[in-house]
Amino acid sequence: MSQLGQTQWEAVDVFLHRGDSISHVIFYSVQPVYGAQHPPLDPRLRRTFPKDTNPKFNNHKSKKASSFHEFARSTNDAWDIDDEDEEDFLPSGLHSTSTQIQVSLFKYHVSYPNNLIITIHFLIVKFFLVWPSSVRATLQKQHTLPVRPIIPLVARISDQNASGAPPMTVREKSRLDKFKQLLASSNTDLEELRKHSWSGIPREVRPITWRLLSGYLPANEERRELVLRRKREEYFGFIEQYYHSRTDDHYKDTYRQIHIDIPRTNPLIPLFQQPVVQEVFERILFIWAIRHPASGYVQGINDLVTPFFVVFLSEFVTEDVENFEVAALPLDTQRNIEADSFWCMSKLLDGIQDNYTFAQPGIQNKVKALEELVSRIDEDIHNHFKKYEVEYLQFAFRWMNNLLMRELPLRCTIRLWDTYQAEAEGFSHFHLYVCAAFLIEWRKEILSMVDFQGLLMLLQNLPTIHWGNEEVGLLLAEAYRLKYMFADAPSHYKR
């Protein structure tokens, strides 16, 4: 085993091995610090790399690829083939007695100018100091991201919206082309569009795709412009007609509650602290509330505006959306984003309004359904909860009321909603299966907690801060599996 030299990151050792003629295993060791993501890249630094000096990479995932860029830049002058056995990839001197090791395998394709394409297999090993004892090599479970930058609490609203994004893979390119083709057709085939959207919508076509899938924009291309103009005018007609009534006796409680909640919506993301943006949210929520008196405004609905607003804003922003100064946009653009967010949010809420009507029957039913489902698919967890008197309502209420938005980073919610909008009854029905899959994701941690307090604290603070598209993708795949198991055989796993 030969070490090819220190990279620019401290505590990162790179080892290269020969597999077959073109495959190599790079072992990438990470300093054993719990929860820390290495190497510690500042996302802003990434953009300073001149693109043309980078080797041409075809990466599957743009976000991690940007860190891969750095990784590659620091090592590509040293990619020699060494003669050691591939199995011998664990560097000596690594002590893992009190750490847990998580290993993930990733492939990257690297094209060199002379048409040589090399597939590199990465084994990414993560150490968790706090998690106990046994070494877990989950090669088959590829759910750990490789080289991931430290993700500040607020970073990366959407996985793919940072500038300096690396070139797309061939596969991504063809996916995008397929979307473009569907969208360009004079009558978009919504069924096809859903099919392709299920596994994630490319960032640059996400805004229009969301408008179509939500039922806001018509499939017929000729009608779109007219519909958009009409709906946007209609929304601002509501504002003109009703917004002043927010101080009336009848509505002042509604407005007060909205007004209290807006500064508390995504409080750590600078975008949402801008007065212009807070006013947009207040108008959207107030108009929606008074037009839906059966539910009115309920805390949590404020969160649901966020993904739409961010996605529609992203059409006009090339840098990080979360720091973008919205007031700098032309007024017309601001108004269009606001109106579109209102209508798409309304469409979403139409499907789940019983979540927010008196006594919130939609939520109560779904929490019961979740309990029933979990009792069938994972008796251990179910009995564990029973034993320690944990009730599903105590943690899953929020999962339903805020569609998991409080449990996941915003970028994950956006990805999740690609699928929810592609699924029939995604928000009202499929979400249940996602919640079940999400709960089972934490099976090991749950079963290791042996008291009520510990369980509840865990369930209220699940560590998803580092989650990205990969984790959401796996979650959705599991949810899909559960859904079809039960849709096709309602008595399946019957107790």
Place this chain on the structure above:
Amino acid sequence: MTSREDEYDYLFKVVLIGDSGVGKSNLLSRFTRNEFNLESKSTIGVEFATRSIQVEGKTVKAQIWDTAGQERYRAITSAYYRGAVGALLVYDIAKHLTYENAERWLKELKDHADNNIVIMLVGNKSDLRHLRAVPTDEAKAFAEKHGLSFLETSALDSSNVELAFHTILTAIYNIVSQRQMSGRSDSDFSPASNVVPITVEPTQNSANKGVCCQNN
């Protein structure tokens, strides 16, 4: 990773109630983690935290349930009152409406909580002196009228937060230990049980209320 090792003599469930935005979550985080967050999100459903304190040489573990303040949630959150032996009814001293609504919250407790639940009225955000909308005397009179103890606190500058929780936990402790001394203790109050439901029967001498009205 678990709190198995921490031992306690008593476990008391206490709920935090009151209007939206009065600072319930920050009172909880100040007491349990000594943290204050100006930019905290609204509470959805309930949130939960614990802390143990010493009362007369005994370890009392407080299991505190922070509830959402919005009206719409009451149908569901009332379920969380089950087994609660104490309640901090919080209002914002700078927002008179939140104080006016205390009456409604008392009714809420009457309808859904145990009759003998120990209640403390808490005027939070006492640091906002220049914005005060609820005079201390007025709130104190209200508390006396309803047999509640009363304190003004500031989760922001920490004042009286410890005292508020200590006072209510001590009051609960006194009730429970009195009952045990008078020979009416039962398994409900054994340290091992998860939550101690207050099953104090309506007493003839109303001594319970005296215990919790000790402030000011």
